Amino acid sequence: MLKAEPLPLLATGIGKKAVVAITGLVLYGFVFVHALGNLQVFLGREAIKAYRESLHSFPKALWGARAVLLVCLLTHVTLTIDIAAKARAARTTRYKVSAPIAEQGILQRYARKTMVLSGPILLVYIMFHLAHLTAGVVPGLPFKAGEVYDNLVRGFQNPMVAGLYIVANLLLGLHLYHGGVALFQTLGLRHPQWDAHTRHAAFLVTAVVTATNVIIPTTIAAGLIRQ
Numbered sequence: 001m002l003k004a005e006p007l008p009l010l011a012t013g014i015g016k017k018a019v020v021a022i023t024g025l026v027l028y029g030f031v032f033v034h035a036l037g038n039l040q041v042f043l044g045r046e047a048i049k050a051y052r053e054s055l056h057s058f059p060k061a062l063w064g065a066r067a068v069l070l071v072c073l074l075t076h077v078t079l080t081i082d083i084a085a086k087a088r089a090a091r092t093t094r095y096k097v098s099a100p101i102a103e104q105g106i107l108q109r110y111a112r113k114t115m116v117l118s119g120p121i122l123l124v125y126i127m128f129h130l131a132h133l134t135a136g137v138v139p140g141l142p143f144k145a146g147e148v149y150d151n152l153v154r155g156f157q158n159p160m161v162a163g164l165y166i167v168a169n170l171l172l173g174l175h176l177y178h179g180g181v182a183l184f185q186t187l188g189l190r191h192p193q194w195d196a197h198t199r200h201a202a203f204l205v206t207a208v209v210t211a212t213n214v215i216i217p218t219t220i221a222a223g224l225i226r227q
Contacts, residue, residue, distance in 0.1 A: 013086070016079045021186040023072040023079075024179045030069055031176065032205060035212040041225065045149035052148050073126070077119050118171045125168035132161070153227050156220035165217040173210035177202050 010016055040048040055062055128138070133151055136143025141161065142154050156162045180202025219225050 010079075013083065016083055017186050020076055020079045020083070021183050023076040025183060026072045027069065027076060028176060028179065028183075028205075031172070032209055035209045038216060039212055041149060041152055041216060048148050048152075049146070052146070073123070077123050080119050118175045122168065122172055122175060125164070125172075128164070150227055152216070153220055153225060156217040159221055162217040162221035166214050169210055169213035172213070173206050176209060177206040180205060 010019065037051055038048075040051050132138045132141060132143075132155055133148075136145065136151070141158065143151055156165070181199055184198050
């Protein structure tokens with residue numbers, strides 16, 4: 001009698017979705033902490049400079065965290081695109097709308113529909129963000145290493161740059177909201193007793209992150225924060 005061998009995790013659709021959920025959770029946590037850290041720009045130049053220096057005081061840990069985040073990001077985007085492409089290729093007609101989907105609110109339905117599209121867009125945005133505020137290699141945007149406050153202010157005083165960040169972070173909000181709601185279902189932890197609480201928690205965290213990431217470029221572009 002032949003003995004069935006277990007399939008590798010990434011050889012199955014369920015396994016891929018589980019990895020997408022886990023990597024998404026890691027990225028979710030980073031985005032939340034990163035957003036709260038950036039709020040220190042409202043405390044002034046020295047506060048956010050001290051925040052940056054505290055992060056860079058442990059270079060090995062910092063670069064280790066960056067490596068983990070990069071792997072999670074690339075894995076998350078690659079598998080999401082792969083799952084969507086295979087799902088689309090496996091059917092010739094659209095699925096009928098199931099009851100749970102029909103009962104979803106407008107925000108959740110819109111977030112679900114834009115999930116796959118927003119992923120690659122956000123990847124491009126993240127690359128621009130790193131080039132702008134980490135590497136300082138974006139032409140036309142002044143940059144001075146270590147001067148987080150001045151780099152932020154000078155960058156967001158450009159209306160096109162501020163607008164790019166605002167639009168990208170609104171898309172990020174939709175992505176986070178749907179991801180937060182779908183996370184428990186993907187990992188098999190969904191239950192009618194706490195589904196409503198899950199949606200409310202996802203909305204609350206998403207609202208905090210989105211508001212934080214949008215208010216910074218908005219206030220600087222409006223001239224409320226100056227050098």
